[in-house]
Amino acid sequence: MGRGERERARAIGLSGGYGRLVKVASPSYEPEAGCAFPFGVVFVAGGIAELYKKPHDWWPVIGALTIAMGLTAIVAVAIPRVQRRAGGSAPRLYCFTEGVVAAVGSQLTGYRWDELGIESVWWESGSNDLLDSGYRRTVTVIATGTVLVEFSGREPERAGAYQMHQLHKAALKHADEK
Incomplete structure (x- = not known):
């Protein structure tokens, strides 16, 4: 996530009225295997x-x-x-309070949160001590039905799927109150 891309995303967010940048979310994170x-x-x-x-x-x-x-x-x-770096193959979502700037490759596109849908599905695999589970989150563009990004639910928390989902819910709630 290069400085140039981050600054371009902030400029798009500023011009779109997306509020402040809160989190960069990307499904391309290695499992917690830093060792x-x-x-x-x-x-x-x-x-x-x-x-x-x-x-x-x-x-x-x-x-x-x-x-x-x-x-x-x-x-x-x-x-x-x-894959997560600027221009990489993994999508990067610059999540603002009122919208998101999606970076895929070197192309940046801005969306308001109400233009996107997030489907969150709980899944489990295995049993007993080998139980693996999580929320698969799929972000789609409502107007076209295009999948913008999918988080498998196996990413570590720092991938930002949960925070992205919380920002989406908060923005939709805020829009309903207006």
Whole structure:
């Protein structure tokens, strides 16, 4: 979410009368696995060290596998971060008190909250200790029925789906009171 994109989104929000910017929401967040990156770095460093040891003929295989595991962990954490950046493939919603600016790729489009619908569906998967659940939130443009973005419900809280939904409800309530 580059400075240029954020400033362009604020300018669109200001010209549209969307109020103040509250949250940037995006479904492209890695699960709460922040430790994967440091472990990946340690595995890569360990794999390189193993390649230099060479006490046995098969030792380079262990070093190469260790490096591959480390790079996999690093890439798994890095991909969602790259997708969320300005111009990335993941949609970014600049949520204001009275509207939202949707950024998809490098295109920014502003909407008032009453132009959007948010469907929130509770889901559960698994059982007992392996129960996984959440709210799948789908944001659509009411006039066209086009899906703007979908949150699967597996994203961490910092993805902003809940805050976005609360802003939407508050804006609709405020509009009804007028």
